[in-house]
Structure formats: C-alpha cells, structure tokens
Amino acid sequence: GAGGGNDIQWCFSQVKGAVDDDVAEADIISTVEFNHSGELLATGDKGGRVVIFQQEQENKTQSHSRGEYNVYSTFQSHEPEFDYLKSLEIEEKINKIRWLPQKNAAQFLLSTNDKTIKLWKISERDKRPEGYNLKEEDGRYRDPTTVTTLRVPVFRPMDLMVEASPRRIFANAHTYHINSISINSDYETYLSADDLRINLWHLEITDRSFNIVDIKPANMEELTEVITAAEFHPNSCNTFVYSSSKGTIRLCDMRASALCDRHSKLFEEPEDPSNRSFFSEIISSISDVKFSHSGRYMMTRDYLSVKIWDLNMENRPVETYQVHEYLRSKLCSLYENDCIFDKFECCWNGSDSIVMTGSYNNFFRMFDRNTKRDITLEASRENNKPRTVLKPRKVCASGKRKKDEISVDSLDFNKKILHTAWHPKENIIAVATTNNLYIFQDKMN
Amino acid sequence: MFVRGLKRKCFDGEEDIEGTLAGIKAIPSYNLQRQSLLDMSLVKLQLCHMLVEPNLCRSVLIANTVRQIQEEMTQDGTWQMINTQSTGQASLDRLVSTDILCRSSREQAEGKHVPGYSTFNKDFEGDQGQDSLETMSTASSVQAPRNLQSNVWEMENPQENKGNFQKSLDQIFETLENKSPNSVEDLFSEVDNSYYDLDTMLTGMMSNTKMGHCDGLETFSSPTTATSSSNCKSDLNELDHIVEILVES
Numbered sequence: 001g002a003g004g005g006n007d008i009q010w011c012f013s014q015v016k017g018a019v020d021d022d023v024a025e026a027d028i029i030s031t032v033e034f035n036h037s038g039e040l041l042a043t044g045d046k047g048g049r050v051v052i053f054q055q056e057q058e059n060k061t062q063s064h065s066r067g068e069y070n071v072y073s074t075f076q077s078h079e080p081e082f083d084y085l086k087s088l089e090i091e092e093k094i095n096k097i098r099w100l101p102q103k104n105a106a107q108f109l110l111s112t113n114d115k116t117i118k119l120w121k122i123s124e125r126d127k128r129p130e131g132y133n134l135k136e137e138d139g140r141y142r143d144p145t146t147v148t149t150l151r152v153p154v155f156r157p158m159d160l161m162v163e164a165s166p167r168r169i170f171a172n173a174h175t176y177h178i179n180s181i182s183i184n185s186d187y188e189t190y191l192s193a194d195d196l197r198i199n200l201w202h203l204e205i206t207d208r209s210f211n212i213v214d215i216k217p218a219n220m221e222e223l224t225e226v227i228t229a230a231e232f233h234p235n236s237c238n239t240f241v242y243s244s245s246k247g248t249i250r251l252c253d254m255r256a257s258a259l260c261d262r263h264s265k266l267f268e269e270p271e272d273p274s275n276r277s278f279f280s281e282i283i284s285s286i287s288d289v290k291f292s293h294s295g296r297y298m299m300t301r302d303y304l305s306v307k308i309w310d311l312n313m314e315n316r317p318v319e320t321y322q323v324h325e326y327l328r329s330k331l332c333s334l335y336e337n338d339c340i341f342d343k344f345e346c347c348w349n350g351s352d353s354i355v356m357t358g359s360y361n362n363f364f365r366m367f368d369r370n371t372k373r374d375i376t377l378e379a380s381r382e383n384n385k386p387r388t389v390l391k392p393r394k395v396c397a398s399g400k401r402k403k404d405e406i407s408v409d410s411l412d413f414n415k416k417i418l419h420t421a422w423h424p425k426e427n428i429i430a431v432a433t434t435n436n437l438y439i440f441q442d443k444m445n
Numbered sequence: 446m447f448v449r450g451l452k453r454k455c456f457d458g459e460e461d462i463e464g465t466l467a468g469i470k471a472i473p474s475y476n477l478q479r480q481s482l483l484d485m486s487l488v489k490l491q492l493c494h495m496l497v498e499p500n501l502c503r504s505v506l507i508a509n510t511v512r513q514i515q516e517e518m519t520q521d522g523t524w525q526m527i528n529t530q531s532t533g534q535a536s537l538d539r540l541v542s543t544d545i546l547c548r549s550s551r552e553q554a555e556g557k558h559v560p561g562y563s564t565f566n567k568d569f570e571g572d573q574g575q576d577s578l579e580t581m582s583t584a585s586s587v588q589a590p591r592n593l594q595s596n597v598w599e600m601e602n603p604q605e606n607k608g609n610f611q612k613s614l615d616q617i618f619e620t621l622e623n624k625s626p627n628s629v630e631d632l633f634s635e636v637d638n639s640y641y642d643l644d645t646m647l648t649g650m651m652s653n654t655k656m657g658h659c660d661g662l663e664t665f666s667s668p669t670t671a672t673s674s675s676n677c678k679s680d681l682n683e684l685d686h687i688v689e690i691l692v693e694s
Contacts, residue, residue: 177500
C-alpha cells in the first residue's frame with residue numbers, strides 16, 4: 001500500500017460532469033488525453049464531442065495546490081453517419097484523441113471515430129481589429145464620399161475566444177473499426193489502425209494513405225485474430241508495434257518493406273498450460289499497448305494484468321502486475337455479461353516509474369516499478385474533499401472480509417474505469433468513470 | 446447441426462471413478478457446463494445488432510471459443526446426442542453454475558467437488574419433451590435462438606456429428622457473410638468503402654485516391670435497400686434458413 005516514505009499521496013482535486021446517476025449515453029467518456037505540456041486535457045465522448053480543459057496558471061499565493069483545470073473549448077468533432085450500403089449507423093463516438101506537439105500559438109489534435117480521423121486546430125483569439133478605413137464595425141461598407149481621412153485599423157483586446165476548426169478530414173480508408181491512432185516522432189505522419197489493417201498518413205494529405213499492415217485472410221472464414229491496438233515508437237520514426245486479440249505484440253520496421261506484414265519482432269509469453277481454460281484466449285487479448293517515454297519498454301494491458309516488455313526480449317515480459325486476479329474465478333459470469341470484453345487502457349507516469357490502469361467498481365490501480373508496491377484507489381464523489389488523502393481500497397477475494405474491504409460479489413461491474421491519463425511532467429492524473437472525469441494530484445507539503 | 450446435450454454415460458463401466466459422489470457427478474456437470482457455454486456462445490454470435498455494426502474483435506473471440514469447445518468435445522468423444530429427458534434446457538439467460546469452467550485445468554485434474562451441482566440439477570430436470578420446431582417461426586427473434594437450442598434431434602454417429610458441427614459453424618459464417626447486411630452480425634462485410642459514396646457507385650467510377658490499400662473492385666454483398674422495419678423479418682428469414690440446415694440433417 002501507499003503512505004510514508006517516497007510514496008505519492010493522492011488527493012482529490014476536481015470532478016467534471018453530471019452529478020446524477022442517470023447517465024445520458026452521449027456523455028459517456030470514451031477517451032482522455034493530456035497534451036505534451038500537460039497544460040491541456042482533452043476528453044472525447046460517445047456523443048462525438050471533444051471537451052478540452054486548460055490548467056490555470058499557478059497561483060503564487062496558493063502554493064499548496066496546482067492550477068485547476070477549467071473548460072477551455074468544447075466542440076462537436078464527429079456526427080453520426082449512416083452507411084447506406086450496409087444500412088448501418090456509423091457511431092460518432094470518439095475512440096481516440098492524440099495531441100500534436102505545439103509548433104506555434106495554435107494547438108492541434110487528431111480525433112477519430114470508427115471510420116474517420118480529423119485534424120482539429122484550436123486557436124485563441126483575444127484581440128480584434130477595429131477602425132477599418134472603408135468598413136463600418138458591422139462589416140458594411142462605408143459610403144465612399146464620407147471617407148475623408150485615412151484610418152488604419154488597430155488591434156484592441158476582446159474577451160478570449162477559443163475556436164476549434166477542422167483542418168483535415170481523413171476519411172474512407174478503413175473498412176473496419178478504427179481502434180488506434182498514433183503520431184510519428186517525425187511529426188509529419190501518423191498511423192491509424194482498425195481490426196485488420198493499419199494505414200500510414202501524412203498530416204497534410206487527406207486523399208491518400210498507405211497500407212502498412214494487412215492481416216485480413218483471403219477467406220474471412222479463416223479469421224481468428226484481429227488487431228487491437230497500435231503505436232509508433234516515441235523516438236524511432238520507422239518503428240511501430242501492434243497488438244492482437246491473441247495476446248501477441250508485433251514490432252515492425254517500415255524500412256524493411258512497404259507492407260509490414262512480416263514483423264521484426266514478435267512478443268509473446270508462452271501460455272501456462274496449467275492455467276488454461278476456455279477463457280484463456282479471451283483474457284489474453286491485449287486491449288492497450290503503450291511505449292514508455294524512454295522508448296526502451298512497452299506496456300500491454302490484457303483482461304487481468306499489466307505487462308511490461310523490454311523491447312530487447314521477445315519471449316516474456318520483464319514485469320507482470322495483477323490488476324484484479326480475484327476475477328479469474330468469475331470469468332464465466334463476466335463472459336455472460338460481456339464484461340470480459342471490456343477494453344481497459346493503461347498509462348505511464350512521466351518518469352516511467354509508475355504505471356496505472358483502471359478496474360471495476362470505479363477502482364483504479366497503480367504499480368510502482370521500483371518499490372514493487374501497488375495501490376488501489378476509488379474515483380467517487382464521496383471522497384471529494386480537496387487535499388484529503390485518498391484512502392486505499394482493498395478487495396477481499398475469499399474468506400473472511402476484513403473491515404473496509406469490499407467483497408468481490410459486491411463489486412459494481414457497471415462502474416468501470418477504462419480510460420486514465422497521467423500528466424507528462426507532474427503527479428496529476430485524470431481518471432474517467434462512465435460519465436465523470438476525476439482529477440487527482442499528489443499532496444504538496 | 447448444433448450439438449446439444451450429451452449421452453448419459455453408463456456408470457457401470459466407469460470403474461475408475463466409482464465411489465465418491467463428487468466423482469460421479471463431476472463428469473456430467475463439466476460436460477453440461479461446457480455445453481451451456483457453447484450454447485451461450487452461439488447465442489452471442491447470432492444476436493442481431495440492429496443498427497450499429499457489431500464488434501469484430503468480440504465476434505472473433507467468441508467464435509474461437511466455440512471452436513475450442515468443439516475441438517475438445519471431438520477429442521473426448523462426447524459428440525453424442527441423448528433423448529429429450531436427459532438434455533434439460535440449459536437456461537440461456539444464465540450460464541449454469543459455472544464453477545468448474547472457471548477453474549484451471551490443473552484444478553480440474555485434481556477432481557474437486559462441484560458445489561452448485563444441486564442447483565444445476567433443477568435446471569436439468571426442468572423441461573421434458575419440449576419440441577419447439579413448430580413454435581420457432583412464431584417466436585420473437587430473442588426467443589427463437591433459445592428454442593432453437595432446445596430442439597431435439599438424433600444423430601447417427603460421432604463422425605457425422607463432428608462434420609455437421611463444423612459445417613454448421615462454417616455455415617453461420619457463410620450465412621452471415623451473404624446475408625443482407627442489417628441482419629445478424631455482419632462479421633465479414635466485404636464492402637469497400639469507396640462504394641459508400643453513392644455518386645461514385647452510380648456512375649460506376651472509382652476514385653483511385655480512395656483505394657489506400659488497393660483491394661481493387663471487391664465484390665460486395667448484394668445491395669439491399671432494407672430499412673429498419675424489415676429487420677425483424679430478416680431475423681426470421683435467417684432463422685428459417687438455420688432451421689432448414691437443421692432439418693436437412
């Protein structure tokens with residue numbers, strides 16, 4: 001558990017979203033992402049909206065807390081579409097948001113639903129020109145005969161306005177549902193992955209993309225494996241990985257060939273034959289893959305565990321952390337109610353020393369790679385006293401339940417934390433419950 | 446072609462497990478749980494998602510689970526049918542007591558006693574003689590899969606069963622592939638995205654710039670103008686199709 005020494009003490013900071021338990025489907029949060037500086041925090045929801053929060057500048061008089069995150073911009077990124085040929089709806093749900101590194105005053109992000117990726121420019125306007133020579137303030141042209149002197153417009157301050165405009169729309173390249181987007185370290189290209197294919201795009205070019213991975217079998221009846229996630233290496237612009245529903249990760253080098261169907265490395269842990277059950281394959285399916293900031297390691301999340309892989313070792317992970325092993329005996333029920341197909345994400349802290357992932361009952365877990373200690377915390381409005389340290393939670397797997405422990409059967413499987421994000425530099429985390437976004441930070445002296 | 450139930454074993458010959466009550470009850474219980482899992486999986490595969498395209502990853506994982514069960518059943522020769530009385534209707538609302546299936550194979554080898562068997566027993570004796578063939582076409586789309594599962598037929602021999610099962614699994618996939626898109630899980634849609642542009646389709650021209658992965662002019666499932674109102678009908682049509690397959694055997 002946490003507490004004492006160098007362990008972080010997490011405190012509630014803020015919660016965003018509706019208070020009532022009746023969750024509007026459109027408000028379900030589907031992705032959370034900090035930008036590269038951590039100043040901005042973006043969320044996407046099932047209704048196709050993106051909400052960006054901005055951290056306030058630190059208040060020198062309030063040294064005990066960092067700036068709060070307040071709404072900076074809200075816009076409708078994707079709309080529901082109808083696929084006429086298949087008579088199916090294309091959901092507007094935002095599957096992923098990825099920020100581009102900032103190059104000028106404006107911010108750019110990529111957001112994607114199942115089929116279409118969009119590049120959004122978010123820019124501020126806090127001045128406007130006033131005093132045109134030939135035009136009135138409302139835009140109408142002045143009567144030329146009334147113009148007797150030359151007047152040059154000047155910029156005058158106005159209330160801050162944040163505008164989001166779609167700069168590129170990357171469409172019609174995916175037959176199957178997009179699960180990942182990842183921006184290359186060259187900051188010029190990015191990849192998008194669906195169930196069977198991965199495409200490479202140039203950020204400036206929307207009418208063309210290159211297919212770099214294709215695992216679709218000639219005969220669809222032979223389909224037994226799909227792509228579940230993909231990511232570019234943070235430093236090597238020619239390297240990317242993709243994970244599969246069979247628990248494998250393939251590392252590919254784009255210099256090797258145009259179509260990277262043959263991997264450079266295959267990461268797979270041999271199955272423990274004594275632990276085999278009918279659900280072994282399903283729980284081995286990888287729901288998320290993330291490189292460490294250093295690029296030396298990658299982390300994968302499967303149903304019950306988080307694994308850290310050293311890129312130099314393919315035959316097994318170097319670290320394995322159990323997220324909720326007590327669910328192993330409940331797999332049948334979880335299969336029945338479809339929870340076994342939940343896709344949990346995972347994330348690294350800025351220094352790659354701690355990893356975090358979500359669980360059920362609005363619990364989330366952190367694993368310290370150095371101390372080997374782990375902690376379970378809960379995102380709940382009951383704990384919302386700022387600067388009060390969060391109490392660690394414990395699930396009682398079997399036997400006598402101690403005080404303050406919660407038994408497995410009491411867990412609420414509808415309250416799942418699938419999306420979490422860690423500030424790139426500070427100990428500030430964003431945790432999404434179904435329709436609320438919680439922000440926690442470490443206790444400062 | 447859906448394998449159901451199991452042959453009640455003659456315990457006289459099972460000398461190696463004679464004795465403990467747990468031993469005798471453990472075997473059919475595992476088989477029935479496995480059967481229940483198989484039934485549940487097939488229902489999950491067949492469930493019709495009306496408007497939104499189903500999750501391909503989920504479908505593939507379920508299909509793989511079904512194949513696994515099939516392989517295991519082939520290997521241990523439980524590929525036999527029994528009469529109505531012993532089948533019981535594995536409730537498809539819930540998996541039967543799932544304790545055994547959640548254990549690792551090592552634990553099962555140790556032959557642990559199965560708690561919850563008594564609950565299962567009640568389900569087991571639940572319904573007798575439920576021949577629902579004639580009720581099938583009138584059942585709602587949710588009801589129908591359940592009735593489908595409780596349909597009874599006699600199989601001649603294990604070999605035929607195995608062939609039939611594989612055939613039926615392939616046929617589900619085939620059926621799904623060829624079916625009108627808005628019926629049952631459209632697992633294997635072959636439609637190329639560029640056809641989504643109605644104008645492009647009508648003029649018969651393809652914009653090359655959209656062919657990122659260059660699949661060429663793929664054939665796609667027969668165009669349908671089915672609207673949501675015909676979803677129910679296509680469900681029943683599809684079930685009729687499945688019934689035809691069953692009856693043919």
